[in-house]
Amino acid sequence: MPRPAQTPSSPWRVRRSPAAAAILVQLGREHGLSASDCLAGTGLTPRDLDDSSAQIEAEQELTIARNLLTALGHRPGLGCAAGRRHTLGTTGTLGFALIASATLREGIEVALRYAALSPTFLRPRLEEDGRWARIWLDDTHLPDDLRTFLxxxxxxxxxxxxxxxxxxxxxxxxxxxxxxxxxxxHLAQALPGVRIRYCRPRNVLTFPSRLLQEPLPSADPQIARLSESQCRDLLHRRLGPDGTVAAVRDRLRRRTRRPPSMAEVAAELNITTRTLHRRLERAGTSFRALADEARQELAVELLTTTALTVGEIARRLGYSETAAFTHAFTRRHGVPPSRYRKDAAERDKAR
Structure with missing residues (x-):
């Protein structure tokens, strides 16, 4: 499979199903573009997208989306038009594992465990807070020119x-x-019955936590076990060095209150700790570096979306002293936490 030009450190060298990319090409053709227009710069052909068992890289799908927006402009609702074409089949085996789960909680846990197999570029995380459950959908890592569309x-x-x-x-x-x-x-039409509040600092779906115990209408224990086993096998096939990095990042970001250990992540991926260490080393990183990265991302989220003091954030992130947190944050972001918060607030006002 041809790969787009990119540096070895590209965060988008992650393998994916071609189903979502095929939908983008179909949408482009219905708006007067040719397949060649849509696939320019990807190294892909229409035949590459027709094989449901094939794999492409995330960077190639992003290039198709960028070609679409360059040719058609940022038309209101264009992203929703693409999303509404997704079906249960687009999610592949993961979709069947989700709906065959016994309860909503089990379905969400399966979806989070194998998020790398889903068509979404968002980073989901489940949190419970008393009566409420929240699914955070992080989009801050997405390219600026594609964020709204995706x-x-x-x-x-x-x-x-x-x-x-x-x-x-x-x-x-x-x-x-x-x-x-x-x-x-457009979004309200795609999510009938869901109350939507716009221009919020984060994307989050909130619902009563009691719904997590709701039995799913399509629950089937046998299909659930079989589908999850297939998801596990598929994830292994996609996990080259870059895929391993993505899988570790995903697990660290989803479990911020009590980050998993390296042994726990290795067990979830069904590999040994030594194998995980070797794969991360081959990809030019380490578990400790990825854990620190996840902690710093949460620090940014808490600074920009909550009123917690810098000291409270430091304690929540596990630092014994505020000064240690400030030093680590400044080393990574170039400014201390208080300055970062002030600059982010000023940028939001300017929008």
Whole structure:
């Protein structure tokens, strides 16, 4: 499979199903573009996208999206139009593992465990806080020129799964979705029944935590076991060095309150700690470096979206002293936490 030109450190050298990329090409052709226009710079051909068992790289899918926006412009609702074309089949084996789960909690846990197999570029994380459960959908790592399009697309695709999970009039109607998008009719059409609040600092789906115990209408223990086994095998096939880095990052970002140990992550990936160490070393990083990266990302999130003091954030991140947190943050971001918070607030006002 040809690869797009990129540096070895590219964060998008992760293998994916071609299904989502094929939808983008189909959308482009319906708007008057040729397949060649859509695939320019990817090294792909239409035949590469027709094989459901094939794999492409995330960078190639992003290039297709960029070609689409360059040719068509940032049309309102274009991302939602792409997302609404996603079906259960687009999610592949992971989708069947999700809907065959016994409860919503088990389904979400499966989806998070194998998020690297999903079509979404968002980084999901589940948290519970008393009566409420929240699924955080991080988009801050996405390329600036594609963020709105991909956020629209992936949220609309998630919206298509809600009726499959709950039925047309199920508990999804009790959910509230905060998004970093501006108001518009397209997302509401893709997520009927979900209350949407726009221009929020983060993307988060909030619903009563009791719904996590809701039995899913398509629950099937045998299919759930078989599908998850297939997900596990597929994840192994996709896990080259860069894929291993992505899988470790995903697990560290989803479990910020009690980050997993290297042994726990290795067990989830069904490999030994030594194998995990070797793969990360081959990719030019380490478990400690990735854990520190995840902790710093959470620091940015807490600084820009909460009123916690720098000292409170330091303690939440596990630092014994505020000064140690400030030093680590400044080394990574070039400015101390308080300055970073002030600059971020000023940027938000200027938008």
């Amino acid at each position: 956020l629209e697309r992936d949220l609309a695709a998630i919206g298509g799964l809600l009726p499959v999970l709950f039925g047309e009039h199920g508990p999804a109607r009790l959910a509230v979705l905060d998004v970093r998008l501006r108001p518009g009719p």
